Amino acid sequence: MKKTIVAAACLVSFSAYGQTYFGATVGQADHSKYSVKDMEWDSLAITKNDNHPTGFGLYVGHGINEYLSAELGYLNLGKKKVSGNTGGAFANGTIGVDGLALSTLVGKKFGIIKPYARLGLMYARSKRENTPSGNAAAVFMNPNHESFTKSTVRPIYGFGVETDITSNLSLRADYIVVHNAHVDYIDNIDNGYIKRDVSFASIGLLYKLDGKPGNSQLGDGKWAFGLSGGISKTSARMTGGNYNGNLWDLRTHTVASQVAGGMSDDKSDTTYRLSFYRNEGQIEYEVYLASLGEFKSRSSVDAITGGGNALTGAATRTATALGASVGYKFEPVGGLKIIPKVGLAAVHARDEIYNNLDFAGVGGSERGPIVKKTILSPTVALMFGYQISKSIEARFGYEHYFTSGTNSALGKGGIGTLSAGVKIGL
DSSP states (O other): OOOOEEEEEOOOOOOSSSOEEEEEEEEEEEOTTSOTTTTTOTTSEEEEEEOOOOOOEEEEEEESSSSEEEEEEEEEEEEEEEEEEETTEEEEEEEEEEEEEEEEEEEOOBTTEEEEEEEEEEEEEEEEEEEEESSHHHHOSSGGGTEEEEEEEEEEEEEEEEEESSSSEEEEEEEEEEEEEEEESSTTGGGOOEEEEEEEEEEEEEEESSSSTTOOOOSOSOEEEEEEEEEEEEOOOTTTTEEEEEEEETTTTEEEEEEEEEEEEEOEEEEEEEEEEEEETTEEEEEEEEEEEEEEEEESOGGGOSTTSTTOOEEEEEEEEEEEEEEEOEEEETTEEEEEEEEEEEEEEEEEETTOBOOTTTTOOOOOSEEEEEEEEEEEEEEEEEEOSSSEEEEEEEEEEOOOSOTTTTOOOOEEEEEEEEEEEO
16 A cells, blocks of 8 residues: 655745645655666665655645735655565665755635646655675766755746635645655666656645635845746856876775777756745845756776766766845836846755766866855846736846866856746745
């Protein structure tokens, strides 16, 4: 019998009107799209593979108007559990996803029934822990297989329905998908890049603090939040497009072999962003959390790719940013805004170097497996906005981060993002 996931959420609202609510839901998560083969455990005899773990969370929400609501909360999607063995070696593994989610819900009430659609972003943390025993090297030649934690921003979407029990209490059935919750450009380099969704269906209760919509007088109408996504590109060296030097065995930290060949650098990816705004006349203040992309490199030499072992020829950089900016709004025509912005961001780069190169040909000194570096970077942006309604403004623009990363690993470099999204007044 499949286990259930407990999903409760807590969302803080700053709306000047609407109806505040909070609640808890219980349901079932599904990690089955992230398979044993994706984990490169297919060489083991699997004795346990639980794809439907339990989890928890807290939600609070607020109705912005009759059709639109905002929710912010913590979601925990539990842990997928796997066990296996080969010969005298055994392994137990877990991989879990949790994080902070910000969503907009759009729906319409029909009597006591209200169907809705959900769209948002989640600051998701993926944590994997493997525990080998016996002849552990026969199971995992690379110590990166044992444990890691990676955080980034992912899209979420879904749908649901609410029905009133009383004027303050509602029953909710909900279905949410965390898009690309499991991403791995390393472990299964021989089988292609992996992007896997996690979903869960739930049922629960919502309690409304106000008996009637429109009674709440929270906030001053100057607050807003934003959701956006687009494309990104880095100018970092990555591997430099070629390799001629040593490969290192991470179990012994000694030279395993020498190899020469080409490396394929993919310096473009997607970006996602969660923002909170404060408006003071024509001045706009923003605090945000953003995923700037996952930039990839893999070897063209078959002899050093595949298997997830100590000689795998691959590397990836994950870049995230916590930043703040200030902008000035020009309004040349009604509804259209032009907003130049300047700011500062803490850009965190996580370089995962599974090819274990010493970078003899490109100047780096790190041999991996994981190198982390946080740099404070100035930012500039040019944004365009168009007021669609009283609460919703469409946004489009370009932002540039001047520096990220370290030359001892995959190189320093700026990151540019071109994105579109919405700013929703609260």
